Amino acid sequence: MGENTDEKFVFIITRSHDSVDVVAGALQVAVNMRAFGTVVDFFLMDKAVLLAKAGFAETLIWQQKDQFSPISDLIKTLTEDFDAKFYICASCVKHYELDKTELIKNGEIRPGSFLGEMLLSRQGLTF
Numbered sequence: 177m178g179e180n181t182d183e184k185f186v187f188i189i190t191r192s193h194d195s196v197d198v199v200a201g202a203l204q205v206a207v208n209m210r211a212f213g214t215v216v217d218f219f220l221m222d223k224a225v226l227l228a229k230a231g232f233a234e235t236l237i238w239q240q241k242d243q244f245s246p247i248s249d250l251i252k253t254l255t256e257d258f259d260a261k262f263y264i265c266a267s268c269v270k271h272y273e274l275d276k277t278e279l280i281k282n283g284e285i286r287p288g289s290f291l292g293e294m295l296l297s298r299q300g301l302t303f
Contacts, residue, residue: 183214183215183299184214184215184216184297184298184299185206185209185214185215185216185217185298185299185300185301186216186217186218186219186291186294186295186298186299186300186301187202187203187205187206187216187217187218187219187300187301187302187303188218188219188221188291188300188301188302188303189202189218189219189220189221189224189227189302189303190221190222190223190224190302190303191222191223191224191303192223192224192225192226192227192232192236193223193226193235193236194223196236196238196247197243197244198303199224199227199236199247199303200243200244200245200246200247200250201243201244201303202301202303203244203247203250203251203254204244204245204250205301206218206250206254206260207245207250207253207254207258210254210258210260215298216254216258216260217260217261217262217263217294218254218260218261218262218263219263219265219286219290219291219294220262220263220264220265220268221265221268221291222265222268223272225264225265225268225269225272225274226272227247227251227262227280228262228264228274228279228280228283229272229274229277229278229279229280230277230278230279230280233246233247233248233251233280234248236248251280255280255281255282256281259282260282261282261284262280262282262283262284263284263285263286263290263291263294264279264283264284264285264286265286265287265288265291266285266286266287266288267287267288269285
């Protein structure tokens with residue numbers, strides 16, 4: 177399907193290991209929306225920045241059985257099949273030591289002002 181460029185969303189995620197099912201649900205909704213051609217990208221804040229750490233998503237294995245696809249699979253689908261971007265809050269990078277590790281594909285560090293700029297032209301969904 178072609179892109180529905182009239183509909184653009186930024187998923188603002190603030191959780192990771194502390195609320196695995198919420199993260200999985202948000203990513204699953206994004207995959208479903210993207211399958212219909214909607215433009216979706218992500219802005220990771222607070223604990224969610226850990227999702228941008230290569231290999232971290234693979235450690236999140238305690239999701240409820242059969243509720244959503246594994247987080248690592250969803251991120252892989254979003255980045256490899258749909259080319260979604262995962263923007264990482266620059267203020268959180270040092271605290272979570274992301275400056276010392278490899279990032280996931282399409283992971284990009286951006287300031288909070290970039291989120292504000294995106295919200296001027298996109299709808300925001302917060303999880």
